[in-house]
Amino acid sequence: MSNDVNIEQIHQYLFGEMEVTEREAFEAAMEKDEALQEAVRFEQQLLGAIEQSFEEQDRKNIEQVDRQLQGQGFFEVPRSMRRLALRVAAAAAVIALGIGIWWFALKPQAIGPALAFGQYFHPESAEVNGIIESLISVGFTPEMNRSDSLREALLRYREGGYQQAADALGAFLQDHPQNDTARFYLALAEMSLSQYESAAARLADLAQADGFEQQKQARWYLALCYLRLEGTLGPARRLLEELAEDSRFDKQLEARELLEKL
Structure with a gap:
């Protein structure tokens, strides 16, 4: 030019x-x-x-x-x-x-607590199969009385029969009240049945149980449970903040994403 x-x-x-x-x-x-x-x-x-x-x-x-x-x-x-x-x-x-x-x-768009619960709550299924198989090896067999069979209760849970699972787990806990696995899956069954208060009470104990292998999972589900209870959004946020910083937690990214949406 x-x-x-x-x-x-x-x-x-x-x-x-x-x-x-x-x-x-x-x-x-x-x-x-x-x-x-x-x-x-x-x-x-x-x-x-x-x-x-x-x-x-x-x-x-x-x-x-x-x-x-x-x-x-x-x-x-x-x-x-x-x-x-x-x-x-x-x-x-x-x-x-x-x-x-x-x-x-x-940027993740802000959503209400109830909607967030619906998006992020999925009944635990990754570990239940291994737990069921391990119960066979230690003597919990299908032939045992159903009211005292943890394996039978977890089978109902895995199949999506949450009311049956809750009944069976509740019966099992009457004889084994300190069994953390039964308490954990009973809480998840209760969440699936919209029984959030009782589920939160169980999960709050398990979230503090240092010897419980699924402690972090219990804290995750407790945070989700808090989303459905009145006046507990603050505690839900605090739990999610801790999990979002935990690189060893398998749902770390989900915790971060959910935290940004609340």
């Missing part, structure tokens, strides 16, 4: 501010200069995008301030400089808007 052509001339051409002879000369120069054609095309697209991104009221406000400054005796700013400032401001606004949209799209 010729050094004799500058952004001021391109603006004059695009805004129809050239005299006829100037316009004809400019168009003749464009026919011979591909770089000039590209510059004009780029500037036209940019100004069009800026025009669309600005609200009419914003443009009026800018024009009003400009007129006030001129009326108060401030120096006349070349039109191209005003347009350049407008372009820079608009570009910054478009970039900021894009960043805001990107951040809003990626």
Whole structure:
């Protein structure tokens, strides 16, 4: 592109501010200069995008301030400089808007505690199979009386029969009240049956039981249980904050995500 052509001339051409002879000369120069054609095309697209991104009221406000400054005796700013400032401001606004949209799209949207519970509560199933198999090896067989069979109760739990599982686990705990595994799965069965208060009471004990292998799971489910109880959102958050920082917790990412949504 010729050094004799500058952004001021391109603006004059695009805004129809050239005299006829100037316009004809400019168009003749464009026919011979591909770089000039590209510059004009780029500037036209940019100004069009800026025009669309600005609200009419914003443009009026800018024009009003400009007129006030001129009326108060401030120096006349070349039109191209005003347009350049407008372009820079608009570009910054478009970039900021894009960043805001990107951040809003990626940020987990806030949801209510009850809805959060529905999204994140899934009855534990990863470890129950191993527990059932281990009970066979230590003598808890299906032939035992059902009211005293932990294995039978966990089978009902695994099959989704939560009321049957809760009844069987409750009966088992009458004879074995300190069995943490039975207490844990009874609490989960109760959560599935919307019995949140009794489930929370059991899980609160298990969450403090240092020797319990599923202690962290108990804390996770306790936090979820708190989402369905009145006045316990604070304790739920505190539990989730601790779990979100625990790299050894298998649901660490879920805890972080849920915490951001509350």
